[in-house]
Ligand code: FES
C-alpha cells in the first residue's frame with residue numbers, strides 16, 4: 001500500500017555548525033551553495049543548474065564526464081569535496097570564451113569527434129587545460145595519455161584526438177550538414193552535443209519535481225518475507241515509499257515474455273541482483289538515495305543457480321520466480337548431408353570448445369527517466385521522458401503496470417548517452433511512472449552507476465562446442481555446433497540472441513552439412529540480452545578460430561582458407577537462405593584487405609584475420625515497419641519555412657537523425673539547414689526497438705517514401721506527408737516446412753586484420769574493411785567502425801563482467817574494473833569502406849552498427865597465435881587487474 005511520509009527524523013545530510021554554505025566563483029560569478037552536497041558536481045548540477053558537466057559515475061571519478069577547471073586545472077568534480085572548493089575559481093563549458101567554444105564545437109563536428117556526446121564536454125575541458133598549457137605543441141600522441149581519466153564508449157578516441165589536435169594547431173573549420181546520401185557532413189546537433197548544451201534526461205528540470213531512488217535486493221535468489229519501509233518514510237525529505245503492493249496493474253513487464261517483475265512483493269522471490277524491492281521518493285536525489293538504504297527487508301535466502309550447465313540438469317531448482325523451466329529457448333536446425341558421415345569423411349577435422357564472457361555495455365549515461373503527470377481524474381495523463389530504445393514497448397508496459405489505457409501514456413524519447421542494446425528493456429521507467437502517477441507530481445529517477453551495472457541486461461557468456469571438417473583442399477564439409485548461453489534471470493531478448501548465435505554459427509561460409517543447436521538458460525546471474533553484435537560476436541569467435549585451425553592443417557593461410565569458402569550470391573547459407581547479390585560483399589571485403597594482409601606478413605609481423613557477417617533488422621518472420629512524416633512549416637518573415645522530418649527511431653549516437661536529414665535534403669532538394677529532425681512519439685511512427693542495425697535502413701526507407709509523398713502532394717504547408725517502409729519477407733529459423741528460409745532481409749560484412757609486433761606482443765594496428773552497402777555519411781560510418789573496433793579489442797583482450805558463483809552478484813562494480821581500453825591503449829585503426837548494394841534496401845544500405853566488432857576478437861586470437869603458436873579458446877585473452 002502507499003505509505004506517505006510522516007514525522008521526519010534527523011537529516012544525515014544536514015549542514016553542520018561549520019557553516020551551511022561554501023562560496024566560490026563559477027564562470028566568473030561568485031556563488032554560495034549548500035555544504036551538504038556530496039561533491040562539487042552535485043552542487044553544480046543540482047543547485048546551480050549547470051549541466052554541461054555530466055554525471056556518468058559519481059562519486060567514483062572514473063569516467064571523466066564531470067571534468068571542470070578548478071584554478072585552471074582539469075579536475076573530475078565528482079571527486080572534489082565542497083570544502084576544498086571554498087574560494088576557488090571554477091570554469092565549466094558554459095563559462096568558456098565564445099570563440100574557444102566555437103573552435104571546439106566546429107572541430108568536433110568537422111572531424112566527426114562525437115557520437116552520443118555524453119563524454120565530450122568533460123573531454124573538451126581536459127583538452128582546454130592541455131591546450132592552455134602546451135599551445136600548438138600539443139599533439140594527439142601527447143594528448144592521449146591525458147584522456148586516461150576519461151572513457152568514451154562510442155568513438156574509439158580516433159576522431160576525438162583528431163579534433164583536439166586541430167584545435168591546438170589553430171585549424172579553423174566551418175562544418176556543414178550534408179545535403180546528400182553519401183556526403184560526409186557534420187553530425188546533426190554536433191555543436192550543442194560537444195558543448196554539453198543538448199540536454200539528456202537528467203539535465204531536464206521541471207518545477208516541483210521529486211526524485212526517486214530504488215532499493216535493490218540483497219540476494220539473487222531469496223523469498224521476501226517482509227518489507228519494513230517505516231525508517232525510510234521517516235527520513236528527511238521523503239514524500240512516499242512504494243512497494244509492489246502499490247502497483248495498480250501488472251506486476252511483470254518484458255519485451256517478449258512478461259516475466260520481469262517491476263518490484264518483488266512480500267511472498268515473492270528475487271531472481272537476480274538487479275531486482276527492485278521498493279521505490280523511495282523525496283525532495284532531492286540525495287535524500288531519496290539515503291532513505292532507500294533504510295528500507296528493511298527480511299529474506300529467506302536460497303542458493304542461486306549461477307552455472308548455466310548445472311541449471312539445465314533435470315533436478316536443478318527453478319532459477320526464476322514464476323517460470324516453469326530453466327530452458328528459456330532452444331534454437332536448432334540441420335541442413336544438407338548427415339553430419340556424422342560428412343565429418344567422418346573429412347580430410348581434416350577440429351573439435352574445440354570456446355567460452356566467451358559476460359560484458360557490460362558501459363554506456364556513459366546511466367539510465368534516467370522523468371515522468372510528468374497532468375490533468376486529474378479520468379482525464380489524467382502521464383508524459384514519460386525515456387532514453388530507451390523502444391518507446392512503444394515502454395508505453396504499453398507502463399500502461400499495463402498502471403492499469404490505464406495506453407492512450408493516456410506518452411513516452412517521449414530523449415536522445416540518450418549511449419545504449420548499444422542495453423537500453424532495450426525498461427530499467428526504471430515503470431518505477432518512475434508509478435511514483436509520478438500515484439503522487440501526481442513529476443518524478444525523476446536516475447540510476448547510480450552501481451545500480452546501472454546491476455540492473456540492465458548484459459552480453460551473454462556462451463559456451464560453444466564446435467566440430468568442423470574440410471577436405472584436403474580446405475573446402476569446408478561439415479559443421480556441428482552446440483551452444484549454451486547463460487541468459488541470466490529474466491527473458492529480455494535472450495532467446496533471440498541465442499537464435500542469432502545459431503543462425504550465425506556457421507559464419508559467412510558455404511557448408512554442405514550443418515547441425516546447429518543453441519540453448520538459452522535461465523540462471524540467477526545478471527540478465528543478458530541485447531548488445532551490439534547480438535550473439536554473432538560469440539559465434540564468430542568460435543567459427544573463425546575453427547577455420548584458422550583447419551587452415552593450419554591444410555597448410556594454407558587464413559586468408560586463402562576464407563577465400564575458398566566465402567559465401568557468394570546464390571549460395572545456400574546457414575539454415576538454407578539463398579543469398580542475394582548483397583552477399584558479394586563478403587568476398588569484396590576479403591579481396592580489399594588482401595594487399596594490407598600480404599604486406600604485413602611480408603614485413604615480419606604477426607597477423608590475424610577475421611571475417612564476419614551480421615544481419616540487419618529483426619528478420620525471422622517478423623513484420624518490420626517504419627513510418628516517417630515530412631511536414632512543411634510556413635515562412636516566417638524573410639526566412640523560408642522550416643521542414644520537419646519526424647520518425648520514431650532512437651538516436652543514441654549512431655547518427656540516425658543525420659541519416660534522416662541527409663535523405664530528406666537529397667530527396668526534397670532542399671538545404672539541410674532548413675530541416676529539423678524530430679523523434680515523434682505522439683503517433684506510431686516506429687515499430688519496436690531501435691536494434692539490429694536496422695535504424696539506418698528503415699529510417700532511410702520511410703523518409704524517402706515520405707519525401708516522395710510530399711513531392712507528389714506539392715509540399716503544402718501544414719500537411720503531414722507520411723511514408724512507410726516495410727520488411728515483411730523474412731521467415732522463421734528452424735521451420736522444417738520451409739526449404740530455403742530467408743531468415744534475414746540484409747546482412748553487412750566485414751574483414752578485419754590485426755597486426756601484432758612479434759617481439760613485444762603489442763597490437764600495432766587494426767585494418768577494418770566493412771561492406772555497409774551504402775554509406776549515408778562516410779565520416780560517421782568510419783567513426784562507428786572505429787568505436788566498434790575499440791569495443792572489439794576490449795572484448796578480445798581485457799573486458800569482463802563476472803559474477804560471484806556463490807551469490808550471482810557482479811564482482812566488479814566500477815567502470816575502471818570493466819577492462820575497457822583507454823585512449824593510450826588504442827592502436828592505429830585504418831578503416832576502408834566498401835559498398836556492395838543490398839537488393840530491396842533503400843539506397844542499398846546494409847547497416848554498420850552491429851557488424852563492427854564481429855570479426856575483431858577472432859582476428860586478435862589469430863594474431864596472438866602467430867606470435868606464440870597458442871590457440872586461444874576463451875575471452876578475454878589478456879585480462880588484467882584494473883589500473
Ligand atoms: S561522473 Fe565524475 S568521473 Fe564520472
Ligand code: FES
Pocket residue numbers: 114115116117118119120151152153154155364417418653
Ligand atoms: S561519444 Fe563518447 S561516450 Fe558517446
